[in-house]
Amino acid sequence: MKPLMVSIGPQIKRGSAELAILSVLAEGPLHGYQIAKSIEHQTRGLLRFNLASLYPLLYRMEKRGWVKGTWEDPPGGRRRRYYRLAAAGRRHLVPLREEWAQLFRALNRLAEATHA
Amino acid sequence: MPDWREIATRRLTPLALEAKRQEEIIAELANHLEDLYEDLVRQGKSEVEAVQFALSTVADWDELRREIQLAADEEAIMNYRMNYRAKALWLPGICTSALAALLLRLLQIPSAPAPHVFWPWQDIALVLYWRWLLFLPLIGALGAYWSRRAGGKLLERVLAASLYPLGLTCVLALSFCVALVFPHRVSLSIRLVGFAVYVLGWSITPCFLLLLGALPFLKRDAGESRPAAASH
Numbered sequence: 077m078k079p080l081m082v083s084i085g086p087q088i089k090r091g092s093a094e095l096a097i098l099s100v101l102a103e104g105p106l107h108g109y110q111i112a113k114s115i116e117h118q119t120r121g122l123l124r125f126n127l128a129s130l131y132p133l134l135y136r137m138e139k140r141g142w143v144k145g146t147w148e149d150p151p152g153g154r155r156r157r158y159y160r161l162a163a164a165g166r167r168h169l170v171p172l173r174e175e176w177a178q179l180f181r182a183l184n185r186l187a188e189a190t191h192a
Numbered sequence: 193m194p195d196w197r198e199i200a201t202r203r204l205t206p207l208a209l210e211a212k213r214q215e216e217i218i219a220e221l222a223n224h225l226e227d228l229y230e231d232l233v234r235q236g237k238s239e240v241e242a243v244q245f246a247l248s249t250v251a252d253w254d255e256l257r258r259e260i261q262l263a264a265d266e267e268a269i270m271n272y273r274m275n276y277r278a279k280a281l282w283l284p285g286i287c288t289s290a291l292a293a294l295l296l297r298l299l300q301i302p303s304a305p306a307p308h309v310f311w312p313w314q315d316i317a318l319v320l321y322w323r324w325l326l327f328l329p330l331i332g333a334l335g336a337y338w339s340r341r342a343g344g345k346l347l348e349r350v351l352a353a354s355l356y357p358l359g360l361t362c363v364l365a366l367s368f369c370v371a372l373v374f375p376h377r378v379s380l381s382i383r384l385v386g387f388a389v390y391v392l393g394w395s396i397t398p399c400f401l402l403l404l405g406a407l408p409f410l411k412r413d414a415g416e417s418r419p420a421a422a423s424h
Contacts, residue, residue, distance in 0.1 A: 108220060109227040126249035127224050128256045131217075135263035147216075157220050 093133055095176055096123055098169045101143060101161040142168055194243055196222040203253040207261050280344030285355035288335035292356045299324050316386045318393040328398050329405025336406035346410060353406035357399040364390055
């Protein structure tokens with residue numbers, strides 16, 4: 077069982093993190109810190125990203141064409157890199173949401189069956 | 193307020209990326225640290241506490257540097273792997289295969305026939321070009337040496353030295369499978385024996401001789417890292 081856990085663990089972790097980032101970017105462009113805060117706020121602190129967990133993932137997603145980062149100079153503010161959901165990311169988000177919904181439904185059924 | 197860009201630069205550089213990309217990444221991460229620091233100060237933390245907390249969000253800066261490098265430059269890493277395969281396997285393997293094939297062709301010139309041995313058995317005759325076979329250890333040595341010079345690990349060196357008979361085995365196996373589809377007056381058992389004899393003569397024997405020549409170059413170098421530690 078141990079090797080299975082090792083191989084599934086990072087995939088689930090990365091998959092859930094991708095879903096979280098794509099979901100918040102679906103609502104509009106955000107810079108890195110805003111992405112982390114938005115996820116934390118929307119999940120009521122259950123999911124938290126820090127610098128080490130967020131940016132490597134963002135860069136990977138950008139390489140895959142799911143998000144697009146552009147530098148912007150807001151008046152009176154610091155120059156920041158804003159991320160937008162790209163068309164490929166939008167296409168990826170739809171089945172990803174469905175897969176996760178299915179996974180949670182399956183886990184719920186399993187939990188209910190265990191309690192019964 | 194601390195200079196977050198200087199802190200990020202000190203902890204994350206050098207990144208093996210283009211200077212412009214490295215600068216962008218440093219600026220972006222410095223912005224993140226500064227935002228976090230400002231939030232913490234607004235929440236009532238002292239400046240020292242805020243700096244300590246912001247820096248503590250990264251447990252291992254070296255690991256973050258590696259992660260960023262891999263994530264930001266996956267393409268370069270893919271290119272590196274492709275170039276590595278080309279230099280350490282395909283180039284020496286194809287060149288030594290071409291050399292072996294050319295040598296065989298030269299020895300097959302009818303006007304100057306090379307000494308060869310027939311292997312008559314049932315209807316099967318296998319020509320063994322002894323002079324060609326004698327050259328194979330040298331060719332194998334060349335392939336393995338070339339691959340080692342290009343940084344090839346054990347598998348690449350073995351394949352670079354023996355690509356010719358391996359390729360030939362694939363061709364023979366494919367031809368045999370195709371021949372099975374069509375009706376033939378020769379029985380299947382004779383065809384199977386014929387295939388085995390050909391594989392022995394054109395694949396196994398040359399492969400053995402090529403690897404015999406490659407043997408001195410298959411040993412691990414003194415400064416060579418283990419494959420698991422050099423996966424990137």
